[in-house]
Amino acid sequence: MSGTTTAGARVRAAGGGANRWVVLFVLCVSLLLVALDATVLHVAVPSVTEDLRPSSTALLWIVDAYPLICASLLILFGTLGDRVGRRRILLLGYGIFGAASALAALAPTPGVLIAARALLGVGGAMIMPATLSILRDVFPDRRERATAIGVWTAVAAIGAATGPVLGGFLVQHFWWGSVFLINIPLMALVLPVGRWLLPESRGGGDGPWDVLGALMAAAGVLGAVLGVKRLGAGHTPLDPRTTLPLLLGAVLLALFVRRQRRREHPLIDMRMFARPAFTTSVGCIVLAMLALVGLELLAVQYLQLVLGLSPLETGLRLLPLTFAAMAAGASGSYTLHRIGPRRMVGWGFVLTALAVLLLTLMGQHDRPALLTCGFVLLGFGLQTTLFGAYESMLSEAPADHAGGAAAIGETSYQLGAGMGIALLGSVMNAAYSPALAHVAGVPDADGHAAGNSLGEAYQIADRLGGVAGDALRTAARHAFVTGLHVTLLVSAGLLLLGALAALRLPRSAEAPARAEEHADVRLPGCRTPVEAAGSGRTAH
Numbered sequence: 001m002s003g004t005t006t007a008g009a010r011v012r013a014a015g016g017g018a019n020r021w022v023v024l025f026v027l028c029v030s031l032l033l034v035a036l037d038a039t040v041l042h043v044a045v046p047s048v049t050e051d052l053r054p055s056s057t058a059l060l061w062i063v064d065a066y067p068l069i070c071a072s073l074l075i076l077f078g079t080l081g082d083r084v085g086r087r088r089i090l091l092l093g094y095g096i097f098g099a100a101s102a103l104a105a106l107a108p109t110p111g112v113l114i115a116a117r118a119l120l121g122v123g124g125a126m127i128m129p130a131t132l133s134i135l136r137d138v139f140p141d142r143r144e145r146a147t148a149i150g151v152w153t154a155v156a157a158i159g160a161a162t163g164p165v166l167g168g169f170l171v172q173h174f175w176w177g178s179v180f181l182i183n184i185p186l187m188a189l190v191l192p193v194g195r196w197l198l199p200e201s202r203g204g205g206d207g208p209w210d211v212l213g214a215l216m217a218a219a220g221v222l223g224a225v226l227g228v229k230r231l232g233a234g235h236t237p238l239d240p241r242t243t244l245p246l247l248l249g250a251v252l253l254a255l256f257v258r259r260q261r262r263r264e265h266p267l268i269d270m271r272m273f274a275r276p277a278f279t280t281s282v283g284c285i286v287l288a289m290l291a292l293v294g295l296e297l298l299a300v301q302y303l304q305l306v307l308g309l310s311p312l313e314t315g316l317r318l319l320p321l322t323f324a325a326m327a328a329g330a331s332g333s334y335t336l337h338r339i340g341p342r343r344m345v346g347w348g349f350v351l352t353a354l355a356v357l358l359l360t361l362m363g364q365h366d367r368p369a370l371l372t373c374g375f376v377l378l379g380f381g382l383q384t385t386l387f388g389a390y391e392s393m394l395s396e397a398p399a400d401h402a403g404g405a406a407a408i409g410e411t412s413y414q415l416g417a418g419m420g421i422a423l424l425g426s427v428m429n430a431a432y433s434p435a436l437a438h439v440a441g442v443p444d445a446d447g448h449a450a451g452n453s454l455g456e457a458y459q460i461a462d463r464l465g466g467v468a469g470d471a472l473r474t475a476a477r478h479a480f481v482t483g484l485h486v487t488l489l490v491s492a493g494l495l496l497l498g499a500l501a502a503l504r505l506p507r508s509a510e511a512p513a514r515a516e517e518h519a520d521v522r523l524p525g526c527r528t529p530v531e532a533a534g535s536g537r538t539a540h
Contacts, residue, residue: 086137103115103116216252216259280504285413335387
């Protein structure tokens with residue numbers, strides 16, 4: 001077979017025309033587990049607290065260790081996969097993720113659980129960019145790739161949205177460790193299936209892998225994400241524990257970019273950022289995730305603390321958002337080729353902004369029809385935006401750097417999520433807290449403490465009791481709903497800015513094939529004579 005045969009042609013020739021869709025199924029199963037694990041623990045936190053008795057700091061690390069480690073290592077493992085083989089990194093990630101899940105489920109102490117969550121982050125960082133970069137190689141035809149990306153993004157949305165529902169069910173019927181145990185049988189299944197079915201692929205980069213550059217990127221992203229998360233937790237920008245990680249992360253990332261520009265064989269080809277479509281797509285992913293995660297967090301608090309729904313009921317109320325995201329993913333390929341990336345991403349942002357403005361009609365009382373309509377529009381609009389942005393980003397990236405491009409996309413995804421919690425949370429706090437400073441009959445100290453969160457306000461109101469407690473509870477509910485409306489308006493403004501930014505994307509999805517489309521992709525067992533001579537078995 002010719003060395004210029006495309007990745008998709010090799011897959012079809014070796015496994016039949018449908019084989020690439022089987023590959024997509026395997027990739028989506030593994031992505032679903034990673035996406036689930038990002039949110040499934042949230043509803044189990046009270047049970048973990050009761051059983052393991054972690055300190056407040058330890059509890060924070062139990063929740064944050066996974067996303068922090070995962071975000072910081074995406075570039076490292078994404079670019080490593082380009083050099084040593086994406087399938088190899090993916091399969092190793094499967095093994096680590098399964099072992100870490102078992103350790104987390106049986107953790108006897110907070111320290112062990114934190115270590116297990118960090119190890120889950122390592123496995124997730126191996127899996128996420130590898131799935132997207134293999135997908136990019138297996139589907140060289142842009143129309144088919146658009147369909148595959150639609151499925152991929154829909155699965156990610158399903159996993160994130162289903163996590164709280166599944167977690168609530170498992171905690172209610174079993175114990176908190178069951179939220180991790182569900183990963184083990186699925187990983188035990190997907191590991192051998194993946195080893196058998198998934199094609200090996202790697203970039204064409206020569207020269208040594210830049211270990212120092214990879215570590216600089218990991219430390220830089222870790223500092224940036226940690227600083228952003230501390231801002232989202234309510235710490236002031238002047239707090240050294242917030243400022244230092246942000247500054248250190250910014251400096252290391254700037255040095256990383258400078259180093260990559262000077263190297264003959266960089267980890268990430270910085271020339272990708274000179275392409276307006278690539279840079280704009282990354283920015284749109286950040287903005288879309290900023291809106292999605294920030295608004296979902298506030299929606300969960302509204303449903304539970306204002307409307308009084310249980311965690312399971314809250315998860316079920318958010319399911320329309322998931323179903324709408326699935327519909328947007330399923331129709332994404334048709335929409336992309338019908339109207340092009342520019343209008344797809346731009347109108348996705350506009351639709352999401354309209355959904356956010358509709359949700360400003362939420363008040364003190366439950367309005368199920370309004371919430372369902374708002375969540376459907378929100379899910380469809382954001383998924384449409386993410387679909388168009390991811391497809392444009394991957395199509396602009398050279399196949400040799402697919403792993404690095406996927407890692408950049410996933411890192412922007414994580415940064416957008418952290419920035420959403422930080423920015424929209426700060427707006428919410430600025431509108432909520434002042435209203436509780438001087439409530440009639442409530443001591444000033446209690447009023448200021450109640451301004452930290454609605455949950456804390458309820459606790460203080462229960463402790464005060466009587467007229468003062470009722471007044472504080474009522475004032476807190478009103479302040480939260482008012483703050484929610486302000487936050488939604490700010491979010492709508494940011495989404496409209498995203499719609500303007502999308503004007504830099506191409507009008508049409510049709511582009512001539514580039515020589516960069518031809519990547520070194522092989523099915524398992526199809527090794528070169530040198531590889532066959534150097535090993536007694538397939539080393540992936």
